[in-house]
Amino acid sequence: xKKVLVTGVDQLITNVIVRLLNQMDGFSxxxxxxxxxxxxxxxxxxxxxxxxxxxxxxAQEQSMTNEALEICPNIKILExxxxxxxxxxxxxxxxxxxxxxH
Numbered sequence: 001x002k003k004v005l006v007t008g009v010d011q012l013i014t015n016v017i018v019r020l021l022n023q024m025d026g027f028s029x030x031x032x033x034x035x036x037x038x039x040x041x042x043x044x045x046x047x048x049x050x051x052x053x054x055x056x057x058x059a060q061e062q063s064m065t066n067e068a069l070e071i072c073p074n075i076k077i078l079e080x081x082x083x084x085x086x087x088x089x090x091x092x093x094x095x096x097x098x099x100x101x102h
Contacts, residue, residue: 003029003049004029005030007031008053011033013053049076051077
């Protein structure tokens with residue numbers, strides 16, 4: 001089971017993404033809505049994937065990426081800005097394939 005931490009500014013959107021993730025075989029998602037919550041969650045539990053969603057500016061995303069890699073050096077990071085569950089599933093499957101190859 002791949003554990004995914006979903007972060008985004010809009011709680012309604014992140015809740016939908018997590019609901020979709022939890023319906024997909026092999027994935028389990030948890031949501032947070034700020035950089036500080038992301039860091040706290042990464043310290044508290046092991047995640048395989050960090051999904052950064054819409055609402056953060058480029059500097060915030062880079063800072064979050066750097067902090068996530070500092071806390072969890074092996075975490076895979078995916079930026080996702082919508083496009084529906086099909087796109088999300090494809091993105092996660094591609095990321096998972098890359099994970100298996102390394």
